[in-house]
Amino acid sequence: MKKLGFITTLLLIGGVASAATPKDTLVIQESADIPTLDPGVTYDTASGQFTENIYETLWTYKGSSLRAFDPLLASAIPTYTNSGKTLVVSLRKGVKFHSGNAFTCADAEYSFRRNLVTNSAESGNWFLSESLLGTSSNAKDDPSVTFAKITAAVKCNAQGQLVFTLPQADPAFLAKLAFTGQSIVDMKWAVQQGEWNGTEATWKDWVGKDLTGGALDKKPSGTGAYQLVNRDANSILLKAFPSYWGAKPSIKNIIWQKVPEQATRYQAFLRGDADLIETGARANVQEQLVGKPGVAFIDNLPNTVATAFFMNENIKDSALLGSGKLDGKGVPANFFSDVNVRRAFSYSFDYAGYIKDVQQGKGKQRTMLLPDTFPGYVKSVKTYSYNPAQATAYFKRAFGGNVWKNGFSLNVNYRAGAVAAQTAMEILKKNVEALNPKFKININAKQWSQMLTDSKNGKEAMVILGWAPDYADPDNFMYTFYSSNGYYYPRSNWKDASVDKWLDQARTTVDPIARTKLYAQVAQRAYDQAPYMLVPAGIAFTILRDNIKGVSAATYNPMRSDATTGVLWKTLSKN
Template sequence: MEAADIPTLDPGAVFDGVSSRLVQNTYETLVAYPAGSLTDYEPLLAESWTVSDDGKQYRFKLRPEVKFHSGNPFSCADVEYTFERNLVTNLPSSGAWYISEPLLGTRDNAEADPSITWERIDKAVECEGNELVLNLARPEPYLLARLTYPGQAIVDKQYAASLGEWDGTEATWKDWVGKDLSESALNGKYSGTGPYRIVNSENDTLTFASFADYWGGEPAIKNVVRRKVPEQASRIEALLKGDTDIAEVGSREVIETQLANQPGIQVVDDLPNLVSYALAMNQDTSKSQNTGSGTWGDGVPANFFADRDMRLCFTKAFDYDTYIEQIFLGKAERRNTLMPPQLAGYDQNLANPSLNLDEATEHCKAAHGGEAWEKGFTLNVAYREGTPQIQAAVEILKNNIEAMNPKFKVNPVEKQWSELISAANIEPMAYASWGSGYADPDNYFRPFYHSQGYHGLKSHMNDKQLDQWIDEARLVTGTNPEQAAALYGQVAKRAADEGYYIVLPIGVGIQAYRDNLQGVGANDYNVISGLFWKRLSKGGTQ
């Protein structure tokens, strides 16, 4: 039971945590992280793999006798089709660049990069019998990690083509370049190889049934129902009454004061938390419908956050300590940049951001040549519905900004998840999150701080120095990790000095669930993607 809606269930379009957690239980990737590991890999649809001496060719021996939910047999042709489909469509809003970068040497599709031809795509992904061959443009030390992401889960070629999706041929590939797959036929009709089939989807409810022909054996829990319930109180009540086995219930404060020690409730604490949360400041909102009048006073101008002083006013006006105490009861991690400190390249010597209202006021007075202070503004700040901890962050910021000057107004705006992350939705300030698809520093720094990264694009980042450092670090990660770490340290320092984001503290992971559900312990979590349902079991009726 969760608060958010589901943006898409087509693996080729998946690029958010809500969709990923569902897709990974219906479809499967070639490899996966085992529970509790960031460095090991376990086979899924690939039984084994080898790497060439120069690191530019990977060979995967594929698992035999696997069936899709449609009844079609799984073969190398399905893997080839899946990866080529991702390389052909490859929108920035998807995770297709995870494989386009190592296979084609670019994050772009053929529309943005005319040098991409069908021949290049076809040669990058080949089948030799039932063995998959990936030919890389350059060595990629994190290729297996990239392949664990649900966006690279294998789709049923025959089934997809029968629904009118791309037929996988050279004759039609150009018609599908840059195509948005979020509302594709595979977003409504499903056929994966995973342990659960989607058997019904209506009224904000998805119903899954165990797949009797699953290659790994039919899972213990036979039915899973995922419901969207926006009201936090309703989700908490359902968990207490046993109407749901596990739910998104909000902050640590909610779990410890309303759920812990209640009959039938179990709590697992001290879980690793590799997400990054921020309040992002958009430097160009000229095409936004969310800026009020678009001028000072009852709105904000398009370049409101293009001004460094304006950004620093906000970063220094946020009360990080109060946020940690109120929302996480002190169990949260301060970060100086938008990457977990567990990963290489995190500079422990860089100071964490802190509240300084005197400095915040001075920056506000200096912003836009004093115009912001003199005329005031009304700023909308968007956050995902059903996230009380982010709502609290916005309220803390609102109180401090409005106390600075009676002409300053901050309006918290709650939005559905799919609307908030839509490319058509342009916010002046919004909740930005990143749950890494794979454990690589580049997969945090690039999305947030590079001008072509996921959040960088949405925030209109245009810092050429950061772009240069991030690109350099990416190239030397495999050969000179010390140099890469030093470059990432420079990125973190410059980003903090420029005030590009309000870097929110991250709470230590905690989860409440019904005590008859087994497999939810600290050692059962995949630190990147959470729980695989096939590993769960429960007492009583399933």
């Protein structure tokens, strides 16, 4: 009770800690809100860092590996049967939820069915639905989704095992189930709080329902090492769950504080009043934090984000087109449909200069829009380099020579406040305009929410977007970026029939060598057709107080929602 009293005081002093944190307490300061504590609608890293510690999935990533798993609520990692279409999961015994309810197969069955029923645009349940129902849509958008189909896809057998039945083999399915959004919720508790009761009689009332701000957001009950004590707009307090089935955590209390100002977070961190903080750009960290007393800096960590310039082949916003013609005063809506234009732009970006100046030498040019640490990545595929002569040659070929002859004026947007994106656009603008005095690129800042909406509707001519993985499988990147059925297709409108065929084959190919060969074909075709300009990937790092133990290159896993530690909080301790 004494310790809890100290924590409560700590939380109330303007949202910022006023004394060095005790040995059994972890204080985290970040700028973002925490949208939800319900795993069924968790689809952001801010929420994910809490759901992955309050709740548990069937298994999680083993150490720093992106390929191996450790069981959590499963008693062992299962193997596929029935040609990869059936997965029978034996469950851990003697596990309790924070409510005191015993964990059973019924809870797991309910959790996955709940995700398939709700499957809203705000959640990551679309890829669970793809695997189990053959569609990413919910029952409102796809009439093939029925309650009978959902119940057949996931059910408990007579032995109390959870059985998944897939319409076709999915080599990414194990990784998908490690995503924190697929955590197991407490069925009895959920129903008591007014959540879906799991029956066919009521399921249609919950189809596509946004669970953000719902009952389990306010009152979560998981099996994780930490349980919720208190939450308000600027702070969250967790404590160690005394009946946790696993090893008891050394850190007994987790305090999260919303601190929007970076300077304030830096000051608290340097005083020792915060253990982990949102740090921002590498340049700021190296200048203001690295080398200071009590600070540990871990560099050269894997980066699992892929980022690119999108060149939209069907620009649906006339305001960006100017005259709408190749007359030096605008561009046609199909400006980027000419492969020569795309290749010319690809040769106009200074990749090496970006790595040197923006990433301070801590960057890497990838061959494809897939993290180089992921299975399926192919090093041998060619890459573009800054080459004004090649850029000029392709611009002269574009649209039968009219691009070079008449020039163009292109309007592009970048996310307001994103310095790296702005700098990348400025590099491209400078290099393209230097080729021909008739070339003009106008760059403008735009609010992120509006840019996301407009790009989704095909209204951005060129935009820089990234993708962070939901699950550690190449499909999550390759299909997303390159398939005409992928998430990013409306933003680029690039389609290649062979690429679509190869990606569909890869989705059901269990043999990793065969899958990699298919992805190599996709990457080579993408190099040739240049639908994207690949932005060099930064080298990840983390920074924390040096008395925190349990974070290293050997333990850091980029698939964790807590990107600062890359581990579950239960594995941390303090000197």
